[in-house]
Amino acid sequence: MRQQDVILGQLAETVTDLIEPVIPYLVIGSKKAAEEARKKAGPEVWAVKKKLWEKLFSRDRPDLKEAAGDLVIAPSDPEVKQVLIRAIMNSFEKDPDLAKEISSFMEDEIIQRMLLEQRTRAEDGSVQLIIQNSSEKTRVLEEFNKLLEEFTAKNNTVSTAHDLEQLEAGQGKEETMEKALDFASKIQYGDLRSQALSLIVPYLKGPDKVKLIEKTLYSTSNIQDEDERARVLSSLVPHLKRQGKEEIIEDILDFSPHIQYGDAKFQILSSLVPHLEGSGNEELMEKALEMAAGIQSEFLRVQALSLLIPHLKGQRKEEIIEEALELASNLKDKDMRPQALSFIILHLDETRKKELFEKALEMATRIKSESRRAQALFSLVPYIGGSEK
Structure with a gap:
């Protein structure tokens, strides 16, 4: 359940990022x-974003429109943006079909390119969706896009039996992908380099997939911006199959001491957790716990x-539950304690689950701020039924 929340939260954040520059026009x-x-x-660009807006707001959700x-009114307030992200995420939780529809819509190549251009432009408050940096940056991005288009063309074109044989053998594609990866790894602008690497990852296939992903991983380690580096690293593992996956996860976890921001x-750890299912690798789990321990917040x-916690066993699991509790x-911020406790309730036996729910509920009702009290109470809603057993 919590892993699904992370996925839906990331989708809601990406959707918000995409429509944010044109929200005033959409709201009017x-x-x-x-x-x-x-x-x-x-x-x-306007047609795509308007279509996304209509998909989201065609439902009768006044809270979405209010948040938008x-x-x-307050475009520079990060808390206001978080309210909109949360409202969109709530829509996804209540309507799984909508979440699937939006997720599929966001995977379109045109939208991915829009996001790339939007995230790499200068942060000057402009709604124009082109790269506003130097002409050199534009040239680099155009050259990389040509390489990626060349690879995509080879990947999608099968006109003869000979072409099919080459496609199955990976001839031509792998060479083009290596070329694109080499080019992306050497881009001197950290923001463009991270975005270019992120675009390449979904295309990594064939027997050299693990090798190529490792190359991407080590190239990413040179990105100075923490958020950009996190974006690329967290995009790696979902594209791996079972073979070689744990080695890549271990490599990513080994990078965690070099990442300063919690x-x-x-972000990286939450993207890795779903791929730890059934691992049974205790050493890997300890490295994941070390990474969690390094989160300052x-x-x-x-x-x-x-x-x-769901991936731990025996005494170690009990120790981590107690540590989290x-x-x-x-927490120094007392208003955040009920929501933090809600993360742990799910993992307790019925007796302790009831006790902790009642404790968290009492804390939540004492919060003075109406908005924060509502947020705390909302986090406890999934456990109301269980507390009455």
Whole structure:
């Protein structure tokens, strides 16, 4: 359940990032606003983002529209943006079919390119979706895109039996992919390099897949920006099959001491956890626990530990449960304690589950801030039925 929350949260954040630059025009919804958006963003970009907006807001969800409207009023307030992300995530939780539809929509190659261009432009508040940096950056990105398009063309074109044989043998494709990977690894701009590497990862296939991913991993270690590095690292493991997966996970975990920011560590760890299922590798689990221990934010550390608990056994599992409970019960921000405790409730026996739920509920009802009290109570809703058993 918690792993699914992480996935839905990442999807909601990506959706918000995509529509954020044009939210004022989407919220206004007038013909004049649409015309202005088309001029600034471009007809194709505006059409895609408007379509995404209609998919999300065609449902009767006034809280979504309210949160989007608040972001128009306070576009630079990160907390307001988080409210919109949470509202979108709630829509996905209540409507799994919507989540699947949006997830499929976001995988489109055109949208992925839009995200790339949007994230690599200068942060000047402009809604234009082109790279605003130097002409050299533009040239580098264009050259890389040509390589990627060349690979995609070879990957998708099968006109004869001979072409099919070459496709199955990997002839031509692997050489082009190596060329694109070498080019991406040598891009001097950290933001472009990380985005280029992230684009390559889904295409890594064939017998040399693990080797290519390892090359991507070590190239990523040179990226200075922590968030950019985390984005690439967290995109690696989902594209691996069972063979070689644990080695890559171990390599990624070994990089964790070099990552300074806790939110980046949490992002990477949360992306790795689903792939630890059935591992049974105690050494790997200890490295994952070490990574969690290095997260500075105690709240995020509790959440990270809660993700790892299902993959632990015996005495070690009990130790981590107690450690997480101790952390959650003593957070400096008392208003966050109920939500932190909610991460652990799921992993307790029925007696302790009831006791902890009642403790967290009492804490939540004492929170003075209405919005924070509502957030705390919402986190406990999934356990209401269980507490009455």
